[in-house]
Amino acid sequence: MNIPRTSFPRVVIIGGGFAGIALAKKLSKQEVQVVLMDKHNYHTFQPLLYQVSTGGLEPDSIAYPIRKILKDFPNFYFRLAHVKEIDIEKNRVITDIGKLKFDYLVIASGSETNYFGNSEIEKYSMAMKTIPQSLNLRSLILENFEEALLTSDLNERNALMNFVIVGGGPTGVELAGALAEIKKGILPKDYPDLDTRLAQIHIIQSSDCILKGMSEQASKKAEDFLEKLGVNIWKNVRVTGYDGKTVSTNTDLTFETATLVWAAGVKGATIKGLDADTFVTKGNRLLVNEFNQVKGFNHIFAIGDIASMVNHEFPEGLPMMAQPAIQQGKQLGDNLLRLIDEKPMRAFVYKDKGAMATIGRNKAVVDLKNWKFQGVFAWFVWMFVHLFFLIGFRNRMVVFVNWVYNYVRFDREARLIIRPFKKKL
Amino acid sequence: MNIPRTSFPRVVIIGGGFAGIALAKKLSKQEVQVVLMDKHNYHTFQPLLYQVSTGGLEPDSIAYPIRKILKDFPNFYFRLAHVKEIDIEKNRVITDIGKLKFDYLVIASGSETNYFGNSEIEKYSMAMKTIPQSLNLRSLILENFEEALLTSDLNERNALMNFVIVGGGPTGVELAGALAEIKKGILPKDYPDLDTRLAQIHIIQSSDCILKGMSEQASKKAEDFLEKLGVNIWKNVRVTGYDGKTVSTNTDLTFETATLVWAAGVKGATIKGLDADTFVTKGNRLLVNEFNQVKGFNHIFAIGDIASMVNHEFPEGLPMMAQPAIQQGKQLGDNLLRLIDEKPMRAFVYKDKGAMATIGRNKAVVDLKNWKFQGVFAWFVWMFVHLFFLIGFRNRMVVFVNWVYNYVRFDREARLIIRPFKKKL
Structure with a gap:
């Protein structure tokens, strides 16, 4: 890879998510050379992906060009690359565009969807971890409704209008809520010749509550809200299979649907060569010490979702969320x-x-340390916080304009099938 | 196709462009049943596609869901369909989702890129008639710059940074101008390790002036503007071939480039079954009378780019632009x-x-009937007119916000490779 050696030590960062970007920013204008690699040329604001899937936001508004974030930092290099392997003997990263030596390596590769080994579900379900995946889901939802118009088979039509979301974490809950609002506010107008009341939205949760990481109060209230919106929540049910038509579970329950969204878990996106059992721990994460050093290394670090930092409060590692990622990135800088x-x-x-x-x-x-609240004020807080953490002034403006518009007009205008999903299959 | 017969006559419109939408709006709340078919579920504001290709606007801002345009019109049906054939014997439209009888048929299928039979150019060049095509071009431009970083072969690097635009019409001119501004304002910051001054932008025009449909004054001034921006204009040169690397012409000139944009011509998008020589005229357009009736039919009409309406001022038919399309759509209503x-x-x-x-x-x-002007004021007029004709309040707001931002910050932030173009090949 064409990167000049300077007298500064070279820090190679793999991944331009919250952790990688926070770290790179912290290292800007310092006496280090930073090489950031990502398979996309943009940072994705993952918490709002569900709004892309449901036509509330344009995809580009939650993406930000990585080169732009660090354009004033002369010693920063970005490379659009797929990392294939880490050669820990020779301190090299091996990618699809060549090899690169590092002095310090930081793994910030994030997480990927965890199908828990079920290849059938992996094949037929939709995920929502990247912008292209979210756009695929947007296309599929709209294509299904267009198709529902064409069939006279009632079961088929219902299957096309049903949504099954596996996993009651924030992603599943936020997606279900957005779909319920579309069902109520938009579908009847867009499809007057379909009985869209028959469209069903299901959340299937393997444990006994949704929003497991949050307080009992938040979980209960979220359940209330969802039920008011007409979402069916199935607790203590585990999905065992999906053939593209029927969802089977560990109970007698089955669901007919053309859209299964898998939001039931993530795992660390480990990289070949840095995957020894000595430091790959539960959820495929890399065990790190309090300095984010991967166990057994002085010069290899992991931050964000991929890093498992264990303490007495979090015996299974810090939660896989934006905050630990940003904080670790800054501190590692x-x-x-x-x-x-x-x-x-x-x-x-x-x-x-x-x-x-x-x-x-x-x-x-909203759960704060000493204050838990729900409802309208919580909703405004949620919006403010998301706008605040979104990178880039233009993105904030455009997202804000869209939100105001959507709120005032009860609308979501980006219901566009730009790249059809089904036709490709 | 699942559309109930009512006592109203059925008007089938093929195409949701400027013409089809103007017609459908005019027929709303009238005693007709309207079935509009399009292969996209959205209307595309084609005049701004070049801004999508160059990262100035988000693709969704210039698209508008067709169902939403006509949602308050109870007798309106939209179908996402590819029309395969018109059965003029039985008054039926044959599509990929079934057949449909019509009482009145309106062809508003627009135009498509005209390669004048050169399949090599068709294979290797980029077009800019649809949103997916424009996004492909955006991805390709960015991928080429990322690739230019990786090669030490100077010729290859230059080819990756060169742009050849064939055709000096509005599309070619607007794209060239936008690329020149990116070259000047954005590339040096995004790619400090590339000598982006070497990037060349060429317009190749087969006749002796650019913007042929406009006044001599406008054409001359546009040439001035482009030359000031560093764009090379080659007049009286005809491109004869492109193998993905080298552009050959009818002169000694050749160009090395990884990006050839073909904006050299369009032709009517005719449909099988309605393509007899008696009414298909120059440029593959359907010859219509002053009522937009296709020659020889009383109940089959054509409007917009596909219609060739000849009068003494326009012996080759009205220009293929938004205005004739909108006006014909309204009048046909x-x-x-x-x-x-x-x-x-x-x-x-x-x-x-x-x-x-x-x-x-x-x-x-800007050329008005009695007033031709160029420069800053013309630019504001251009923006105002485009905002005005853009469909939808949200789109107008978002485009406006983006334009203000881009103007104030000398920026174009949507330089994102959401769907890589090259990797797919």
Whole structure:
């Protein structure tokens, strides 16, 4: 790879998500050379992907060109690359566009959908971890409704109008809420010749509550909100299979649907060569110490979803969310500079800023450390926080304009099938 | 196709472009049943496609869901369909989703890229008639720059950074201007390790002037503007071939480029079954009379780009632009109602509202009937007119916000490779 060697030590960061970008920003204008690799040329604001899938936001508004984030940092290099392997013997990263030596390596590769080994579900279900995946889901939903118009077979029509979401975490809950609002506000107008009341939205949750990471209060209230919106929540049910038509479960329940969204879990996106059992832990994450060093290495680090940092409060590692990723990225920036200066690094301390989820118009749940609240105010807080963390002034403006419009007009205009999903199959 | 027969006569419109939408709107709330078919579920605002290709606008901002345009019109049906054939014997439209009888048929299928039979150029060049095509071009441009970073072969690198645009009409001119601004304002910051000054932008025009449909004054000034932006204009040169690397011409000139944009011509998108020599005329357009009736038919009409309406001022048919399409759509709405009421139809009279093209920041040319002007004011007029004709309040707001941002910040933020183009090949 065509990157000049300078007198500065080279830090290679794999992944331009929340963690990687926070780290790179922290290292800007410092005496290090930073090479950031990602398979996309943009950062994705993952918390709003469900709004892309449901036509509420344009995909480009939640993406930001990585080159632009760091354009004023002369010692920064971006490479659009798929990382294939880490050669830990020779301190090299092997990619589809060549090899690159590193002095320090930071794995910030995030997480990917976890199908728990079920290849049938992997094949037929929809995921929502990237912008193309979210656009595929948007196309599929709209294509299904267009197709529902054409059949006179009632079962087929219902299957085309039903949605089954597996997983009651924030992604599943937010998607279900958005779909319920579309069902109520948009479908009857767009498809007057379909009885869209028959469209069903199901959330299937393997445990006994939704929004498991949040307070009982938030979980209960979210359930209330969803039920008011007409979403069916099936608790203590585990999905066991899906052949593209029928969802089977570990109970007698089955569901007929043309759209199964798999939001039931994620796992760390590990990389070949850095996947030894000694440090790959539960959920495919890399075990790191309090300095984010991967167990057994001094110069290889992991941050964000891929890193499993265990403490007494989080015995299974910090939650796979934006906040730990951003905080770890920032702190590692400081620590790398300290390490290079041969100063002692500082242990990472997670500042829990709480969690939140939106269910729909005027409906959200927020857990702060000492204050838990739900409803309209929570919803405004949710919007403000998301606008604040969105990268880029233009993106914030455009998202804001869209939200105001959608709120005032009860609408979601990006219901466009730009790239058909089914036709490709 | 599942569409109930009512006591109203059925008008089938093929195509949801400017012409088809104008007609459908005119027929709303009238005693007709309207079935509009399109292969996309959205209307595309084609004049701004070049801004999607160059990252200035998000694709969804210039698309508008067709169902939404006519949602308050109870007797309107939209079908997402590819029309395969017109059965003029049985008055049926044959599509990929079934057959449909019509009482009145309106062809508003628009135009498609004309390669003049050169299949090699068709295979390797990029077109810009649809949103997916424009997104492909956006991806390709960005992928080429990423690739240029990787090669040490100077010729290859230059080819990756060169752009050849064939055709000096509005599309070619507007694209060239936008690329020139990106070259100047964005590439040096995004790719500090590339000598982007070497990137060349060429317009190749087979005749002796660009913007042929406009005044000599506009054409000259546009040439000035482009030359100031560093665009090379090659007049009286005809492109004869392109193998994906080298552009050959009818002269000694050749160009090395990885990106050839073909904007050299369009032709009517005729449909099988309605393609007899008696009424298919120059440029593959359907010859219509002053009521937009296709020659030889009383109940089959053509409007917009596909219709060739000849008068003494336009012996080769009205120009293939938005204005004739919109005006014909509106007028045909009236005429259809008159025809159904057994009243005489009214002859179409084209009101020439002029033409305009933008070259870049503060640079546009406008030809009105009695006033031709160029420069900053023309540019503001161009923007205002485009915002005005854009369908939908949200789209107007979002486009406006983007334009203000781009103007103030000298930026274009949608430089995202959402769906890679090259990887698919």
